[in-house]
Amino acid sequence: MKHLAPFIVMIALLIAIAVIIVVITNYNLKRKILNKENIDERMYMILNNLTGFNTEMLKWGIILLFGGAGLIALEFLPHNENSPLPYGVLTVFVALGFLTYYFLMKNQKK
Template identity: 40%
Template sequence: MEFIGPAIILGTIFFGTVSIIKAFSEHFLRKKMIDNNALDEKTINALKLDNNPHTALKWGMVAFFGGIGLILLEFIPHAYDSPLPFGVEAVMISLGFLVYYFMVKKQSKLV
């Protein structure tokens, strides 16, 4: 368990670097497409940042259930080197994704 701190830091640096490079490359691609007048309806739809209106709901549900998993770990006794916390957290995050999926599926049936 002593390696988790450096692993989190390395993962954060990697994810941050990839996100910055992706944002710059998408910006320059969009700028180049606009400058070259390559704008038809299909291209305009491709330039939109997010076509899914439920993105905030998805990540809210995942964060909510992830938090519930961390709260549960306070009350479940486990050994220091046990894989139980990872399993509980993975199950709770997966449950968050499933709840999100069924909420969106139910809402799309209503519309």
């Protein structure tokens, strides 16, 4: 598990960099659209699609929260090194995160 920590940190850094790039480019695009004098219906549709990024952040926050909870649960579950139990437990927790996000979005659309 200690050999996995640098890999997880690298993935987290790459995800953070990608999120920052997406946020900056969306902001610049919104600013350019809003600075135009005549805004038509197509521009409003583009703006609405760009503001959907907040739900993406919510999705990944919930998934990472449940994934972290799965890792914490694994710390307290007895298992040997060759057991597939950690993969199953982590998969179940991540799936619960996806399901939680799905039901939150389903209830929000009502």
